[in-house]
Amino acid sequence: MTMPREESNRAIITVIGRDQIGIIAWVSGRLAECQVNVLDISQTILDEFFTMIMIVDLEPATIEIDGLAQTLEQEGNEKGLQVKVQHEDIFRFMHRI
């Protein structure tokens, strides 16, 4: 397993909520608008609950992580979805030594 370098600019987007049509289209559309590159995506549906985890690269992005987080969280809220955008280091620090 390769560890990302200290200065990586990757973020993890999680979307949780009741399943509905177009969630992925909405998120990836917003990301494309901001030049955010999707590196990996996985989703499951458990008891009608949609969970998506996306790893994205903000290196080429035209937006800062906090701006992206605000946009997606707000729009997600309107759709009844809980969206979080977090720099990957929070997961790296917690789960990797």
Place this chain on the structure above:
Amino acid sequence: MTITFAREEIQQTINMIQKENLDIRTITMGISLLDCSSDDIGKLETKIYDKITKNAGRLVEVGEQISARYGIPIINKRVSVTPIAIAAAQMNSEEMVRIAKALNKAAREIGINFIGGFSALVQKGFTNGDLALIDSIPQALSETEFVCSSVNIGTTKAGINMDAVLKMGKIILKSAQLTADNDGIAAAKLVVFCNAPEDNPFMAGAFHGVGEPERVINVGVSGPGVVAKVVKEHPNADFSELSNLIKQTSFKITRMGELIGRAASKSLNVPFGIVDLSLAPTPAIGDSVAEILENMGLERCGTHGTTAALALLNDAVKKGGAMASSHVGGLSGAFIPVSEDAGMVRAVEEGALTLDKLEAMTCVCSVGLDMIALPGDVSAETISAIIADEAAIGMINKKTTAVRVIPAIGKQAGDRVEFGGLLGGAPIIAIHPYSSNLFVHRGGRIPAPIISLTN
């Protein structure tokens, strides 16, 4: 590019933050005021105000940026300064009040939650500056909003200054009396220490010790809710397994502190000092140290077995946390502040948790008798005796102990006080009716114990 995280790991982190109240309790910037000295009060006020606002002007902004970047709440941004009794040693007690107001003004200007360091270190005796500062505490704390004060009255190396202990009983009582309309809030901003650490990021006891650098970033983590959940999910784990589970959890919590500390240090270009591993509860339901102990199998916090449960918890938190950070410091242990912990409040209300049991619990955890409301007719001497007991535990056990008690003026055991916010509210706890007057009036110093002779 390989995917480095399992879905469960990502989900766990998010659950900790969203459901189990994991947060960074505080980013505290320590700032030295040793170069601010002046004989002229006006000049000194300006120098202190300017130094704090210049050095910590971006602290709140950077804290908010980091919080957004990592998606973890950072509850408090604070500043600690060189003990004012040292930095403003030439001042008299009226001038000390003016310094407190300058600190308050600086805190308001930069938008921080608290500023600590209105402090004196008097374990061996008083300087003129110490006496002036201590005499000014009741007025300083009742006329400011953000200023926190601490006085160190004992160490393992120096023994206990019983003259200071006697004085602090009076100062605490007077602080509460001056703010009686607000349930004695001034006393909630005042802590009396034995073995005070110089790099503590938590209030009310934070100050920037004289051995510290020009500026430093210290971080305090939280996370009782996360530990409480892990313990609850393993009702049949034996103590070895339980200890391991807590260690693993503590490791993860502390890593958050390490990450945020490094990020803040880099953004502010200020050296990173320490992570304080304390499990700091909040009044929020589910963010309680008492709940962890009850999840271990105690019907109520305070019953027989509580001290053992807390000892296991405290030790496991340290073992897990120490591995997670390059520098651990501050208080680093489980906190048991009564008013700030919904489980402790319930235990006191139901009669399960008494002052004597709390004292026993402070032998095995950080920090001491914290945020405890006392009956309003308590005498200064009784408060002094409570301080002396707690200081003795710290001195003999080579650990930090502290007393932050709030005499609830005009109220009796069983009544309630409300401080609001993170300070919470609490029932007033019963105290012993018998006098300690002759004891605390003896004066002088309790000699340093034989264990202090380590050289």
